[in-house]
Amino acid sequence: MSAKILEGKFFAQQLKDDAGRRAAALQEKYGRAPGLAVIRVGNDPASEVYVRNKDKACAALGIYSEVIAMPEETSKDELIAKIDALNADEKIDGILVQLPLPAQIAQFEAEILNRIDPSKDVDGFHPVNVGKMVTGEPALLPCTPAGCIRMLEMAGIEIAGKRAVVIGRSNIVGKPMFHLLMAKNATVTVCHSRTENLAEITRQADILVAAIGKPNFVKKDMVKKGATVIDVGINRIAPKKLVGDVDFEAVSEVAGAITPVPGGVGLLTVAMLMQNVVQAAEAHLQ
Numbered sequence: 581m582s583a584k585i586l587e588g589k590f591f592a593q594q595l596k597d598d599a600g601r602r603a604a605a606l607q608e609k610y611g612r613a614p615g616l617a618v619i620r621v622g623n624d625p626a627s628e629v630y631v632r633n634k635d636k637a638c639a640a641l642g643i644y645s646e647v648i649a650m651p652e653e654t655s656k657d658e659l660i661a662k663i664d665a666l667n668a669d670e671k672i673d674g675i676l677v678q679l680p681l682p683a684q685i686a687q688f689e690a691e692i693l694n695r696i697d698p699s700k701d702v703d704g705f706h707p708v709n710v711g712k713m714v715t716g717e718p719a720l721l722p723c724t725p726a727g728c729i730r731m732l733e734m735a736g737i738e739i740a741g742k743r744a745v746v747i748g749r750s751n752i753v754g755k756p757m758f759h760l761l762m763a764k765n766a767t768v769t770v771c772h773s774r775t776e777n778l779a780e781i782t783r784q785a786d787i788l789v790a791a792i793g794k795p796n797f798v799k800k801d802m803v804k805k806g807a808t809v810i811d812v813g814i815n816r817i818a819p820k821k822l823v824g825d826v827d828f829e830a831v832s833e834v835a836g837a838i839t840p841v842p843g844g845v846g847l848l849t850v851a852m853l854m855q856n857v858v859q860a861a862e863a864h865l866q
């Protein structure tokens with residue numbers, strides 16, 4: 581058997597088309613496009629690729645976008661001053677501070693992100709949005725997990741009543757993935773670095789989400805026949821060689837459906853960001 585490959589491009593395009601239509605409607609009705617500001621501090625080369633992809637996506641959809649490149653040695657106060665200015669900027673509906681931050685301000689990450697106006701928090705990282713997500717109130721939701729849920733729905737993969745296992749418990753992916761899958765009525769287990777008998781648990785998953793950050797970590801014998809496998813990992817193992825957290829070749833032989841890396845979840849992350857910018861603009865304008 582060979583798994584159906586869930587092409588990120590196909591699903592991302594549908595989310596982007598919808599965002600583009602809604603952006604045009606706002607432009608028409610209110611005379612202003614949705615606006616995104618991405619702040620990049622320092623010169624992390626991976627960040628540069630991602631930020632460029634976000635900027636290109638905005639341009640393609642008629643979303644106004646600003647990329648603010650700040651030097652590596654930017655202080656916490658300088659970054660916060662920039663966030664304050666963008667909070668007050670009426671052209672800007674969404675603010676994203678690209679992570680990771682440089683070492684000298686990494687310790688202030690929470691303080692910095694919490695400064696973003698929750699209504700402009702298109703990453704869905706602000707405690708106000710996290711709280712709303714947990715209680716099920718409408719909110720800006722974290723792009724990667726929300727994009728994965730939208731993909732499952734578009735692909736017609738049942739979530740309600742199914743067993744979902746998430747490997748990884750980060751604030752950005754693992755934890756929100758847990759909440760969003762549970763909100764869709766899956767029975768969800770979260771595994772992590774201290775989990776005992778990991779394979780025994782992952783083999784029960786109808787939907788397995790890998791968000792660990794270790795190349796090819798999920799092996800064939802950890803996956804149930806026919807399971808849907810979502811690979812959130814992006815591991816650069818050579819200058820031009822990107823692999824996920826899943827041993828794609830081998831796992832494809834048992835899975836029912838699987839996302840590739842590259843060309844999978846990363847594209848959905850960007851598409852979901854566009855959805856969030858439009859959602860924020862609708863809330864600001866309507």
Ligand SMILES: Nc1nc(=O)c2c([nH]1)NC[C@@H]1CN(c3ccc(C(=O)N[C@@H](CCC(=O)O)C(=O)O)cc3)C=[N+]21
Binds near residue numbers: 849
């Ligand atoms: N505040 C913040 N929000 C984020 O959403 C955020 C962040 N910081 N820091 C880094 C991660 C990572 N991320 C990706 C975005 C696009 C691709 C993407 O476009 N991937 C393509 C191309 C990958 C490539 O060629 O390098 C693919 O998977 O096919 C991947 C990963 C957003 N992140």
